[in-house]
Amino acid sequence: MNYNSQKSKLSIYSIDIFSMAVEVLWSNKLRTGLTMLGMIIGISSVIGITSIGQGVQKATEEEIQSLGTNVLQIFPGDAVRGNVSQGLGSTSTLTWEDAQEIASQAPSAEVVSAYLQHQGQVVYEEKNTSTTIYGADLNYSAARNTYPQIGRYFDREELNSSKQVAVLAPTVKRNLFGDKNDIIGETIRIQGEAYEVIGIMEAKGSQGPIDRDDGVYIPLTTMSARIVGNNALSGISVNTIFVKSSNQEQLLAAQFQIQNLLRIRHNIYPPQADDFRITNQADIIKTFTNIVGLLTVMVVAIAGISLVVGGIGIANIMLVSVVERTREIGIRKAVGAKNSAILNQFLAEAIIISSLGGVIGMGGGVLIAFGAATVFNIPLVISVSSIAVGSGLSFSVGLLAGVIPARNAAKLDPITALRSE
Template sequence: MQDLEFKTESKVATIEILAMAADALWTNKLRSGLTMLGVIIGIASVISITSIGAGASKSTGDRFRALGTDVLQVMAGASKSGNISQGQGSSSTLTWDDAKEIAAQVPAAQVVWAYLQQRAQVVYGDRNTLTTIYGTDLNFPDARNTYPQSGRFFNADELETARQVAVLGPTVQKTLFGEGVDPTGSKIRIKGEVYEVIGLMETKGSQGPVDRDDAIYLPLTIASARLVGNNALTGISVSGIYVKAANQAQLEAAQFQVTNLLRMLHNISPNESDDFSVSNQADIIQTFTTVLSLLSVMVVAIAGISLVVGGIGIANIMLVSVVERTREIGIRKAIGATQSAILSQFLFEAILISTIGGGIGIGSGIGIAAIASAAFKFPLIISMESVAAGFGISVAVGLIAGVVPARSAAKLDPIVALRSD
């Protein structure tokens, strides 16, 4: 019975101390809010950065996996203006004939797709849009697992004879023709040239900020002749070549074979550098994930510094609060308050500040991540581990920061405290 009464009294005392701590914080709302700021910024940074990093990583990974992790990307070399590189694919070092030779001579290659890419304005009637034009060969639908939902893709005769036909992506179709309108048979203009629309590709959606449906597909031959001109020394210049291996186990073999074949076709001597680059999709995903993880760690470390600063701010404010409330502490001790009660009150105030700040920080972090997800079109991934860690850290910051001020308050001599102004 006595144990039950003790537990009840202890519970009531704890509730009273919490109520007094909350009342003290509410009385000094502005100061309490400013004290929380460091904790809020730190926790919001941890939550938002981990969520944004996870979403961006998944989006980019999905984008590469859409091509397949058993795919190689061969890019043309970089041209230079003065000493400034224009980036991979800006030089005319790859041709359609290279792609045909890879398909014929690389045993590990299952599907080879060459493409020419350029941005251009497209006009239909009084409507126009800036979109990406892809000059492709016949292997594009199978290589990208993307097929027409209406009409058809161009055929071998249209590719060989450079017919002015086009297949639209759904985004271009909606912009130029309107929702639900079949564009097949219509005429559009690209760089002043008239093209007949023969098909509409199926919807593939967005991958991160990239809208896969915002594109037009032309035969590679007409794209080369009309959009960029045949600027290779021999054959038709292409921006790049995709090589799909029979399976992921043969990817390294395919990369070795493609590299050696292209060096031979381009007459590159052993001591000369490649005029092309071959990228392994799996390696690209791994590299991107590693870089993103390192950036996340760096930002979380910076957020940790913000939490330390926030903890110092809490400790300083609580010490000031002890000085301001010296007489109050003296009165409480004079009417029977114990050292543990005074210690608990100031410790609870510090924990309450950091906990409320942590809760606001968690909400702010999730909000920032949601806004970034909507703006940049990647998945919203909230890690419950980071939320739990953020809340735990905020409580720990308050506990650690409140110990010294609380002990200082608890040890005050009641007579000295009562004499203070």
């Protein structure tokens, strides 16, 4: 019974302290709001930036993983002029014949596809659209995991005879034909030449700013002969070769086999450097995740500076409040208030300011994350850990910022305090 009585008194005491703190803060609304501003900006920045960083990371990982983590991409090397590299793919060193040789000679390569790409105008009657034109082989759909939803893909006879047929991606179809779906057999024009529409690819959606549904697919031989005109001396030049292994464990074996095979085909011997580059999807994901993680931590750390500024602001205002309320403190002590009561009230005021600012900041951070996800079309990722950290930081900053002012208030001599004006 005695324990329950003490517990009841403690609860009433805590409620009184809280009520007095709220009353004081409410009577100085403008000052309280400005004091909270630093906490609001700091917490919202931490949560918002963390969520945006994780959203960008997830979007990019989904984009890369949509190709599969068991994928290698092979690119031509870079041309060098005047000891200056012209960039990846600036020279034609890969051919369709390389891809065919990889398919037949590399046991770990399950699916191999080569393609050319080129930006161009596609025209239908009075409408036109600028898009990416892909000259692909028969394995492109399996390598990129994208298949016709309506109609069909071109066949071997059309590839071998360089037929002028095209498969449209959904964005191009919509730009040229609107809502009309019965377009199989229609004729479009690419660089002034007629192509028969034989299919429409399935929708893959956008990934960030990249529209994966914007493209036209034609036979690789047609692309090379009629649009790019980029025939190497040893065969048909390509921009990229995709290689899928049976599983991720076979990826390193496939990479080793392909590198040796291409060096032999291209007459490259030590100490000569490769005239091609092989990228590993799993390595890309790992590297990108590490980079984005480090950038997010760095930016969050910078945003965290505003939390320090917010804490200093709270401490400063509370110190000013102690000076302004010296006489009030003296009166309370004169009528029997203990040092602990004065200490607790000022601590409560600081904690309420920082905690309320933290709650508003969390809401602001979620709104920032939602707005960024909507504008930039990235996944909305609300990090529970960042919210938990924000909550802990806001409470901790308030506690630390209120300690010194609260101690100063509690230590005031009541006689000296009563004499102050």
